[in-house]
Amino acid sequence: MVNVDEKRLSEAKTVIGGRRQARQTFGFDEISLAPGKITLDIELCDTSFILGKHKFEFPVIASAMDSVMSPASAIALSKLGGLGVLNMQGIYTRYENYENPLKEITEADNQALVPLMQKLYSEPVKEELIQKRIKEIKSAGAICAVSCTPNVANIYGPVAEKAGADIFVVQSTVVSVEHKSNDKSACFNLRDFIQKMSIPVIVGNCVTYEVALEHMKAGASAVLIGIGPGAACTSRGVLGIGVPMATSIADCAAARDDYFVKTGRYVHVIGDGGMSTGGDICKAIACGADAVMIGSPLAKAKEAPGNGFHWGMATPSPVLPRGTRIKVSSIGTLREILLGPATFDDGSQNLIGALKTSMSTLGAQNIKEMQQVEIVIAPSILTEGKMFQKAQKLGMGK
């Protein structure tokens, strides 16, 4: 099975020079979805998503970013039918009163920002605050998902589980199959960790068939797909690393399908990052995602703790900050952004309504059918004409 896949991939490679070959990859901007013979009433379109014993009305998970998910916004999102993830290494578990640090971040000017964030995030994480935040979310009747990086998962995992978390996310920019370190005690064994945990574990991020497959074999309930595509992420510029989303998702979805055929266990593939409109979410699912994790679209909610700003979790890195604080502006309530009604026409509101409309137009009754709709390669390149139009809309020029 893998051999067949390897063969296929190698066939698609192009020589870029000397003996170096590379595969052509595709992002959301380079593909589009094509209608087929069947359309549906929108009422027939089922967007539900089941993870472990939890059923969600729609397959949208909010990123574990401080500008997106606070305890309060995680509760609000859960009540609407989605899932929010609280970062256990963010502001909320470092500060009892997190309003002030949030305020400082949103009010800092551009030059002062990175040093300020480096300072604010040097305050230690407190286990009692982790417990407190989880209990806040649970006591509101919401489903509670929390995240941390692999290096601290063995510490915070049991803490979160004991405090009542429903879903655990182990997430760093890249989670590999094997991590080499001189300090053997620091090595994180995903398989052992998952076996210890009694709640579903989501693991990420990765971008390849092979790594996704290994995470599935290690027992992950879902894998997060995406390295470097997000609006608040600058990995590609800083590190040269990044794989376009359409290709990453399709590759990892193939791993999911192969793993399912072999084992009968279905592990969800979650596209993470790089989606800014309803159209992008539709494309992610068409490429094979079972759900999506989004940050910047939800940072635009009135309930978002970033108060109109959005920043990445690598921004406060003391050595190599590589995120960006973006002014996203608040454009509506979480409900308006997810369920509408929309009053804007740019794809930023009523994301689930857009997904349902797209599904009805494409004849897909559920997410599995949406994963089969026709994709075409249709780059939305910037031509002279489009530039002219766009410039006029932006009010540039005379």
Place this chain on the structure above:
Amino acid sequence: MVNVDEKRLSEAKTVIGGRRQARQTFGFDEISLAPGKITLDIELCDTSFILGKHKFEFPVIASAMDSVMSPASAIALSKLGGLGVLNMQGIYTRYENYENPLKEITEADNQALVPLMQKLYSEPVKEELIQKRIKEIKSAGAICAVSCTPNVANIYGPVAEKAGADIFVVQSTVVSVEHKSNDKSACFNLRDFIQKMSIPVIVGNCVTYEVALEHMKAGASAVLIGIGPGAACTSRGVLGIGVPMATSIADCAAARDDYFVKTGRYVHVIGDGGMSTGGDICKAIACGADAVMIGSPLAKAKEAPGNGFHWGMATPSPVLPRGTRIKVSSIGTLREILLGPATFDDGSQNLIGALKTSMSTLGAQNIKEMQQVEIVIAPSILTEGKMFQKAQKLGMGK
């Protein structure tokens, strides 16, 4: 025949990731037309277009959009030799006096626009106004074409026919071969509808060989090709859906030719949307279109009811508005835009003169010959140099 076609299409597919394959598609900006061995005197170029018993001087149909076609502008266009379509679900059949709602739309500021349009278009359509508008057009001696969406076609079809309409258009974003619904009574059977109607029926929109072929088999006199390409359309951003026009038209033209070979009946293929210059119209026909339906180029006419503005018919959607109101400005009379003389040099005026000049340059005596001219792939990508020039023309920078 279909098997051969399927085979050809599958050969052209590229792996975008995993087991997901996609076909490369092309838009007008990515192609250009190449002269051959023969040129013609412009007087020898015949642009006429025959639909049923009606002969038009040129193959340009105005979109059924409220900003483009009012009863008065439909009359004016018919007299010039073209065809305008009046939307039976627009402002003109909802309001006896439509000047005020039009004025409100063109005067609204950007933030108030969508809610205003949602309100204005919630006023019910009145059958007596449908009849009245058709009679206004007919009594002026013009050819009258009207349109509605499939869900109300069985109601408005007989009304329009009785009132004297010459051509009927059944149009929604996507008209499929099979529409699934829980409410069986709501299902629209195109074949039955066309059999009941005594006037030619145009159906759309679709983008694929297969669906176009099915509409032809159902009895359509013409099919409208194009999903998501128009200037006032944001389907691609909101829904992720859209197929570039050059590919869509060429695919559906192949369906037309195959259907003609099999049955001897010639069904017109009409490219709809995404054309802003004479050059785009020439390319649409070169790709295989028998005629084109255009909106924004005609919204620039002094006679256009949008008064310098243009908006899509999905903008007033109460749930998911996905059109845009664009300021297009009035640049000349309908006659100047279609038949010249031009005083601008950007391809926005004398569209038919441009088509004739292009035909004479390419050696095409009529539309069928124009469908055979050589096409080359020549993306008009925005390079650094072009960006620099364009920015200077726009007056950007210092």
Place this chain on the structure above:
Amino acid sequence: MVNVDEKRLSEAKTVIGGRRQARQTFGFDEISLAPGKITLDIELCDTSFILGKHKFEFPVIASAMDSVMSPASAIALSKLGGLGVLNMQGIYTRYENYENPLKEITEADNQALVPLMQKLYSEPVKEELIQKRIKEIKSAGAICAVSCTPNVANIYGPVAEKAGADIFVVQSTVVSVEHKSNDKSACFNLRDFIQKMSIPVIVGNCVTYEVALEHMKAGASAVLIGIGPGAACTSRGVLGIGVPMATSIADCAAARDDYFVKTGRYVHVIGDGGMSTGGDICKAIACGADAVMIGSPLAKAKEAPGNGFHWGMATPSPVLPRGTRIKVSSIGTLREILLGPATFDDGSQNLIGALKTSMSTLGAQNIKEMQQVEIVIAPSILTEGKMFQKAQKLGMGK
């Protein structure tokens, strides 16, 4: 020979949809030149170009455009070692005193421009002024080339020859092999015309192997290659017509080589339009051109009659104007632009110095060797990073 060629071309075609196939074509912005094993001292690089009995120091011909070539600037260019072409249907042969009309054009505002030019160019051409201009150029000791469109060539050809013109150019947007017309007397027979003329005849424009070959067979001394690429040309937008220059030149150069092998007669291929820098001229020759015809780079000369403006000869069309008046600004003398020294570093000055430097870097001793240097496909697409840099240089943004 042609069969082989046809086979090669058809192999390179891509399906754009249905049964429509198109060939991938390339422009200057999509290619670059690659150095090889040899370099040369710049003194060894010979850029001379021989046409009939005339030898030119460099292979640059000025376009027959009113903003570029007046009698005075044609004289100046000839003395520098190049060749200028005077348009026999331009301002200079319509007006005894042409300073006023030139002044009106350069001082008109944008809106008034096209109607003004339509008016100015409706003044009839006068044969005595043709003779006068030719004699002015000849009496200054310059080589005199003049041009007209095919429909009047049989009239103006003998006039020009008699007045002493050295080279005759028959030029229109597209000169085909066969022109169909109801008015048989209006048909222009290129072969008959050339046989009648005792001076070399240059013919254009064309873009294909086949048409270039036919013009060669008809006796042309050189063919002009290029439809729609120039800075002052909007054919692609208005008519949808245009073939990128790198492909056009390479195709027609193949026709030249095949024709030479068969007949022993060498017909020059002249790339015409779409070149704005020294780098573009180098690429044109590398693609196979023996010489280039340029307009906008020379319109920037202090001697240029356009006085800092440049416009196309299709702009005054009474029916379908399709050129643009561009403000190019005067950046130096004709000598500085062609032979340097340069004081700008953007490739707009010392065009021949750039050509020689490029030849020395690429190891080409003469134009024929320059036609053999390695070309690579390397699109200069506008990336995000480049856009950022460019925007800063333009002073856009904060």
Place this chain on the structure above:
Amino acid sequence: MVNVDEKRLSEAKTVIGGRRQARQTFGFDEISLAPGKITLDIELCDTSFILGKHKFEFPVIASAMDSVMSPASAIALSKLGGLGVLNMQGIYTRYENYENPLKEITEADNQALVPLMQKLYSEPVKEELIQKRIKEIKSAGAICAVSCTPNVANIYGPVAEKAGADIFVVQSTVVSVEHKSNDKSACFNLRDFIQKMSIPVIVGNCVTYEVALEHMKAGASAVLIGIGPGAACTSRGVLGIGVPMATSIADCAAARDDYFVKTGRYVHVIGDGGMSTGGDICKAIACGADAVMIGSPLAKAKEAPGNGFHWGMATPSPVLPRGTRIKVSSIGTLREILLGPATFDDGSQNLIGALKTSMSTLGAQNIKEMQQVEIVIAPSILTEGKMFQKAQKLGMGK
């Protein structure tokens, strides 16, 4: 070996027209790096680079450009663990007191710049100043590298060696295998020169397998790869010449590997120019570079002599200036730019930290392993959406 390679390259060629074929090439903006199965602790990543008897902490060499390397900044860079090259034909060896000329350059306005630089660089180079600068660098305990063009290498080589230089760089835009000249005495024989020199000789620039191989055979210790990609270079516009970096480096790395297999001698391949971020440096190494030479990123250092400006060494050409002076601004100390900590998040600071982070993410323990990581083709083309975002960040429009 070469035959196999030639065959592979010819297979990859595309017809651009007629009989002209060209190879598809790739730049840094068109590729990206993809993580694999393994990650590493950052402490395990070894970036060291050994040239002759000198070991450097990181594989970054500063360009021999006057705006980047003065004696003082060369000393500072060496102490940090890198290598700076002083241009023996720059300001520092023409003027005893170089502060004034530097000041004039940075304070000149745009129009006066090229003539000013032409004047300043017409001051002769003085051998005693060459000796003085080298001794300044050596006496500070730094490793000293100096450069000159091939035509004067036989004169300045012995001078530099005698003064104590550790590494010698022979560099011009293009160094070929064979240079043809009428003046035989002017011909530079690289093999003879290297044999005469007792210190390592770096040669450049070249871009092809064949020329790199010849330089290796001639005895070079390292070859510089890159023609025309740099920020301060306009070779592509002026001369039409340039090969994208990813392809050039991969081609020359193949030459290095083939040469090593045959001879057992390892010649370093140094990517030169066109890198503005840490991500670009990571990509250069992934394509096969052993080290990189960078200019503009280091011109941003507070220690850089350009004082916030950067210019190319071809700018002062008396005949054909083809560089650009760019305002780069000072963004931090040399240490901050190379070793961090970063306070910006755009990839311009902590370049070595970025390289190490990228290596740890990609599982590469050293430069040789980094040369094997997976590359994907993923153009960062400017789409409409990105343009919109970028324009907003730039503060363009309303």
